[in-house]
Amino acid sequence: MVTVPSAPRAASAGDLLQLLRDGEPRTKAEIAALTGLSRSTVAARIDALLASGFAMPAGEAASSGGRRPSRVAFSPLSRLVVGIDLGATHGVVALSDLAGTILAESAARLRITDGPESVLDWAVGETLELLADVGRDADDVLGVGIGVPGPVEHDTGRPVNPPIMPGWDRFDIPAFVRRRLPVTVLVDNDVNVLALGEQAMFWPDADDLVFVKVSTGIGAGVIMGGRLQRGARGSAGDLGHVRVPVTDGAHSPDLEAVASGPAIAASLDGSTSEDVIAAVRGGDARAAEAVRQAGRDVGEVLAGVVNLLNPSVIVIGGSITRAGEHLIAGVREVVYRRSIPLATQDLTIAPSRGGESAGALGAAIMAIDATLDAESVDAIVNGRF
Amino acid sequence: MVTVPSAPRAASAGDLLQLLRDGEPRTKAEIAALTGLSRSTVAARIDALLASGFAMPAGEAASSGGRRPSRVAFSPLSRLVVGIDLGATHGVVALSDLAGTILAESAARLRITDGPESVLDWAVGETLELLADVGRDADDVLGVGIGVPGPVEHDTGRPVNPPIMPGWDRFDIPAFVRRRLPVTVLVDNDVNVLALGEQAMFWPDADDLVFVKVSTGIGAGVIMGGRLQRGARGSAGDLGHVRVPVTDGAHSPDLEAVASGPAIAASLDGSTSEDVIAAVRGGDARAAEAVRQAGRDVGEVLAGVVNLLNPSVIVIGGSITRAGEHLIAGVREVVYRRSIPLATQDLTIAPSRGGESAGALGAAIMAIDATLDAESVDAIVNGRF
Numbered sequence: 204m205v206t207v208p209s210a211p212r213a214a215s216a217g218d219l220l221q222l223l224r225d226g227e228p229r230t231k232a233e234i235a236a237l238t239g240l241s242r243s244t245v246a247a248r249i250d251a252l253l254a255s256g257f258a259m260p261a262g263e264a265a266s267s268g269g270r271r272p273s274r275v276a277f278s279p280l281s282r283l284v285v286g287i288d289l290g291a292t293h294g295v296v297a298l299s300d301l302a303g304t305i306l307a308e309s310a311a312r313l314r315i316t317d318g319p320e321s322v323l324d325w326a327v328g329e330t331l332e333l334l335a336d337v338g339r340d341a342d343d344v345l346g347v348g349i350g351v352p353g354p355v356e357h358d359t360g361r362p363v364n365p366p367i368m369p370g371w372d373r374f375d376i377p378a379f380v381r382r383r384l385p386v387t388v389l390v391d392n393d394v395n396v397l398a399l400g401e402q403a404m405f406w407p408d409a410d411d412l413v414f415v416k417v418s419t420g421i422g423a424g425v426i427m428g429g430r431l432q433r434g435a436r437g438s439a440g441d442l443g444h445v446r447v448p449v450t451d452g453a454h455s456p457d458l459e460a461v462a463s464g465p466a467i468a469a470s471l472d473g474s475t476s477e478d479v480i481a482a483v484r485g486g487d488a489r490a491a492e493a494v495r496q497a498g499r500d501v502g503e504v505l506a507g508v509v510n511l512l513n514p515s516v517i518v519i520g521g522s523i524t525r526a527g528e529h530l531i532a533g534v535r536e537v538v539y540r541r542s543i544p545l546a547t548q549d550l551t552i553a554p555s556r557g558g559e560s561a562g563a564l565g566a567a568i569m570a571i572d573a574t575l576d577a578e579s580v581d582a583i584v585n586g587r588f
Numbered sequence: 589m590v591t592v593p594s595a596p597r598a599a600s601a602g603d604l605l606q607l608l609r610d611g612e613p614r615t616k617a618e619i620a621a622l623t624g625l626s627r628s629t630v631a632a633r634i635d636a637l638l639a640s641g642f643a644m645p646a647g648e649a650a651s652s653g654g655r656r657p658s659r660v661a662f663s664p665l666s667r668l669v670v671g672i673d674l675g676a677t678h679g680v681v682a683l684s685d686l687a688g689t690i691l692a693e694s695a696a697r698l699r700i701t702d703g704p705e706s707v708l709d710w711a712v713g714e715t716l717e718l719l720a721d722v723g724r725d726a727d728d729v730l731g732v733g734i735g736v737p738g739p740v741e742h743d744t745g746r747p748v749n750p751p752i753m754p755g756w757d758r759f760d761i762p763a764f765v766r767r768r769l770p771v772t773v774l775v776d777n778d779v780n781v782l783a784l785g786e787q788a789m790f791w792p793d794a795d796d797l798v799f800v801k802v803s804t805g806i807g808a809g810v811i812m813g814g815r816l817q818r819g820a821r822g823s824a825g826d827l828g829h830v831r832v833p834v835t836d837g838a839h840s841p842d843l844e845a846v847a848s849g850p851a852i853a854a855s856l857d858g859s860t861s862e863d864v865i866a867a868v869r870g871g872d873a874r875a876a877e878a879v880r881q882a883g884r885d886v887g888e889v890l891a892g893v894v895n896l897l898n899p900s901v902i903v904i905g906g907s908i909t910r911a912g913e914h915l916i917a918g919v920r921e922v923v924y925r926r927s928i929p930l931a932t933q934d935l936t937i938a939p940s941r942g943g944e945s946a947g948a949l950g951a952a953i954m955a956i957d958a959t960l961d962a963e964s965v966d967a968i969v970n971g972r973f
Contacts, residue, residue, distance in 0.1 A: 214624035239599040241626040354930065363930060411820045423896065427810075427817045434812075434898025435796045438930040445892040446926070448831030448840030455833030455840060507830040507892060511808065513819025541831070545739065545748060545823040 214240050216248040216584045217577030220257050220277065224575070226302070228261035228274035249275055255584045256281035279304065282345040283334075284574065285384070286567030287326045288396060288559065289351045291315050291367055291419055294322065296329040297563035298337060301345070301575055303403060305567070307333040310559055315352060318370035319379065327383045346387040346574035347380055348566035350396030352419075357437040360390035367419060387574050393562055394440055395431055398424025400565030401518050401557045411514040414555070415442060417501060417530060418521035419476060421459050427512060445504050458504050462497035464523055476522045483526040494526050498533020505534060506541035513546045520555025528554075599625050601633040601969045602962030605642050605662065609960070611687070613646035613659035634660055640969045641666035664689065667730040668719075669959065670769070671952030672711045673781060673944065674736045676700050676752055676804055679707065680944050681714040683722060684952035686730070686960055688788060692718045695944055700737060703755035704764065712768045731772040731959035732765055733951035735781030737804075742822040745775035752804060772959050778947055779825055780816055783809025785950030786903050786942045796899040799940070800827060802886060802915060803906035804861060806844050812897060830889050843889050847882035849908055861907045868911035879911050883918020890919060891926035898931045905940025913939075 219234065229237075235245045252258035253275065261276035279302035286297040286305075292315070297308040309329045313322060326349075334340055353365025360377040362368055377388035398414035406412055414424040421443040425432045433439050443459035460466055464476025470493050473479060482490035505517060517538075519531050535552050542550075555561065573579070604619065614622075620630045637643035638660065646661035664687035671682045671690075677700070682693040694714045698707060711734075719725055738750025745762040747753055762773035783799035791797055799809040806828035810817045818824050828844035845851055849861025855878050858864060867875035890902060902923075904916050920937050927935075940946065958964070 239625050239629050241624075241629075244624050244626075411817075425812075425896065427812050427819075428815050430813050432796075432812045432897065434931070435794075435900035435935075436898055436930055436933060438928065439896065439898040441895040441898075441928055441931065444895050444928050446833030446888070448833055450840065451838055453836055453838075455835065503831070504892070507889070508896060510826040510829050511810065511824065511893060511896070512817065513821055513824040513826075515820035543823065543826055543829050545821055546819070546826065548821060550820075 214238060214244070214248070215577055215581045216251040216255075216257075217580035219245070219248045220252055220575075220580050221577055223252075223258060223275070223277040224302075226277055226279075228276040230264050230272040230274050232272060233264075251584045257580060257584070277301075283339060283343050284345055284567050284570040285330050285347040286396075286563040286565070286570065287330075287347065287349040288393060288562030288566055289313075289315060289322060289326070289349065290393060290559075290562075291352050293559060294326060294329075295559050295563040296326055296333060297560070297567055298330070298333045298339075299564070299567035299571070301571060303564065303568055303571060305560065305564060307337050308560065308563065309333055315368050316370070319374045319376065323376065323379050327380060330384065341384055344384060344386050346389065346570035347384060348396065348568070348570035348573075349376060349380070349388065349390045350393040350562050350566045351376070351390060352393045354438060354441075355390050355392050357389075357391055357433055360388060362390075387570070387579075389569050389573050391433075391566075391569060392422065392440070394422040395424040395433070396565035396569060397520060397555070397557070397562045398426055398518075398565065399431060399568050400561030400563070401520070401555060402426055403564060403568055404557050404561060405553075406516050406518070409514075409516040411512065412516040412518065413505075413508060413512065413514045414518045414520060415501065415505065416521035417462060417464070417497070417519065417523045419464050421463050421501070421521075423508075425512070427514075442504060442508075445507075447500050447503050448507070449503075458500060462500040467493050467497050467523070479523065480526045483529065491527075491529050494523060494529040495533040497523065498530040499537045500533075501530070502534040502537025503541065506538050509538055509542040509546045509550065515549060515551065517550065517552045518555050519552065520557075520561075524554055599623055599629070599633070600962060600966045601636040601640075601642075602965035604630070604633045605637055605960075605965050606962055608637075608643060608660070608662040609687075611662055611664075613661040615649050615657040615659050617657060618649075636969045642965060642969070662686075668724060668728050669730055669952050669955040670715050670732040671781075671948040671950070671955065672715075672732065672734040673778060673947030673951055674698075674700060674707060674711070674734065675778060675944075675947075676737050678944060679711060679714075680948040681711055681718060682945070682948035682952055683715070683718045683724075684949065684956070686956060688949065688953050688956060690945065690949060690952070692722050693945065693948065694718055700753050701755070704759045704761065708761065708764055712765060715769065726769055729769060729771050731774070731955035732769060733781065733953070733955035733958075734761060734765070734773065734775045735778040735947050735951045736761070736775060737778045739823060739826075740775050740777050742774075742776055742818055745773060747775075772955070772964075774954050774958050776818075776951075776954060777807065777825070779807040780809040780818070781950035781954060782905060782940070782942070782947045783811055783903075783950065784816060784953050785946030785948070786905070786940055787811055788949060788953055789942050789946060790938075791901050791903070794899075794901040796897065797901040797903065798890075798893060798897065798899045799903045799905060800886065800890065801906035802847060802849070802882070802904065802908045804849050806848050806886070806906075808893075810897070812899075827889060827893075830892075832885050832888050833892070834888075843885060847885040852878050852882050852908070864908065865911045868914065876912070876914050879908060879914040880918040882908065883915040884922045885918075886915070887919040887922025888926065891923050894923060894927040894931045894935065900934055900936065902935065902937045903940050904937065905942075905946075909939055
């Protein structure tokens with residue numbers, strides 16, 4: 204289909220807010236000149252944005268004579284969003300302004316296996332406490348983004364057969380959260396929100412980025428053409444069930460069966476990712492080599508991903524990276540050898556640096572993207588005024 | 589990075605043309621209401637589009653009294669684009685209007701190995717003849733899209749180490765074509781233009797589509813989120829060098845080494861794809877099974893692609909499909925068994941139906957997308973008037 208790009212549409216208040224979201228203060232005359240809208244239309248829309256708080260006065264511009272024209276600017280603090288990142292054994296709740304700046308954050312150890320009511324009650328409770336800490340209240344919240352450690356039907360926000368989340372299957376997370384925070388709630392798997400967070404923090408110019416999490420499971424967040432790609436049914440990124448090409452042996456295994464934390468642990472007669480990390484940190488050479496081999500296995504699969512998608516950045520995260528450089532060294536060893544030269548020429552393979560904050564930030568960004576578009580802003584502006 | 593969507597910009601004539609590209613006739617008053625632009629701005633911009641030919645008068649609207657307001661509409665025939673699809677042994681040249689409707693087409697057997705001057709001279713010559721046939725001339729051409737059977741640096745339009753195109757390495761295709769057709773010239777590999785063409789013809793609603801060509805080589809065109817994804821350096825889609833997971837055997841081969849036309853032929857003591865097709869058509873059961881096994885090998889790699897990208901449609905094309913259903917049967921057999929259920933739930937695996945026209949249409953669409961955006965239209969509108 205021929206792509207029809209960027210058709211101008213009725214320039215609503217919400218549309219003008221998009222223009223202001225770059226943070227630049229502008230006069231109404233400048234906005235009229237930029238958009239071709241009439242002065243009276245611009246004045247009415249900007250007044251609505253000022254009344255709703257999305258825009259704020261931002262001083263005066265120089266005048267060529269007469270009264271100085273006043274400037275308006277985006278007000279990122281006019282509303283807040285909440286980013287929640289839930290892992291198997293941790294949770295992070297972050298308050299963010301509308302520009303993706305984290306204002307307050309709270310982290311705790313928890314067990315996802317305690318089930319949705321208990322875990323989400325904690326997360327909502329933390330949200331309300333953080334709001335109180337920064338002197339805001341629940342009415343200021345525009346949306347909530349949540350990352351969970353399992354597959355999610357993104358349209359409905361329900362986990363689907365999540366292997367390590369007993370009690371969460373098909374649980375209506377948005378409905379539960381909305382009982383206490385009646386706003387837009389978006390849910391995605393933790394790897395996708397990590398990809399969004401890492402990109403925002405460290406790779407804002409990378410349009411084609413693959414984030415790989417190697418932990419209890421193995422998954423990827425795929426950003427292509429500047430956008431997170433979830434695929435037709437939202438299941439994109441399932442790297443753990445991709446089979447590993449082999450050089451010797453009789454059967455290509457699923458990646459997760461050889462390179463996940465439990466798989467590495469099993470090869471060392473341990474049982475968890477923590478056992479592996481402890482062994483490597485304790486100087487166990489056999490454990491270090493097992494992690495490096497897991498990295499090679501991940502690299503065998505990523506070599507195919509690189510040939511298929513030609514990303515500029517691959518970020519390796521997840522708990523196994525806490526065992527040091529062995530994992531990423533194994534990945535690099537294989538990807539640079541196996542992928543075609545044109546695809547690896549400018550390829551960076553980097554460790555995740557965002558830590559636990561990246562997931563919560565990514566979840567907040569998901570909420571901003573979903574609630575600050577022109578239509579959503581118009582609904583608020585028109586509903587209230 | 590927080591995505592800032594659809595900021596309104598100076599609504600130029602080119603912007604208003606995007607609005608009209610849906611084909612709907614509109615009055616100036618309707619356009620003013622739709623865009624929020626002043627009547628005088630709309631009048632000036634529409635006059636410019638009428639003068640440049642991109643828009644045309646389209647009758648009168650009903651009136652509530654007084655003079656009937658006149659309508660304007662997009663004029664897809666005001667300019668033309670050229671789509672050229674070059675294969676190893678064939679070439680297709682198509683003239684298309686600005687809505688992607690093919691007006692005239694010419695196909696020929698040729699040898700890509702004759703080198704760029706000879707092949708491109710033929711293509712430009714055919715273009716000029718087709719233009720004469722439809723009573724237009726070279727000044728009406730806005731852009732040329734070209735697909736070639738090898739890797740291309742999309743930004744410069746130069747083939748890069750193309751294995752079956754001796755004499756074409758680093759050849760400046762756009763500069764050569766522009767000597768006789770001084771317009772925008774875009775070059776991409778044949779699989780990407782086939783993906784664009786097949787999507788336009790048969791799958792306009794599929795935002796996530798992978799086109800796979802199994803022929804002398806094996807490659808893919810990856811459409812995700814509604815857009816062709818070329819990756820960071822334009823090399824995305826290199827499926828032929830992805831290794832095949834194996835169930836028995838000591839070494840995972842590259843897909844191309846086992847499933848391309850020459851590889852299948854070699855397993856049958858033949859030498860070309862044509863040998864394979866002839867054998868299968870002649871009822872050779874061993875040849876049919878070899879093609880089916882190639883399909884399984886393609887399926888093994890595609891199972892990983894499905895887990896990673898979760899497309900809604902996979903289209904299988906290329907010369908080997910001319911050997912009947914065996915190839916796609918092998919692909920389906922493995923993909924539905926190996927990929928995760930959520931990813932295959934609504935997955936269609938279909939044979940290519942566009943034939944040789946799809947590539948030329950896809951090349952034309954690439955040219956339209958690159959030359960009919962607001963900025964390019966404005967350059968023409970402002971340059972001439």
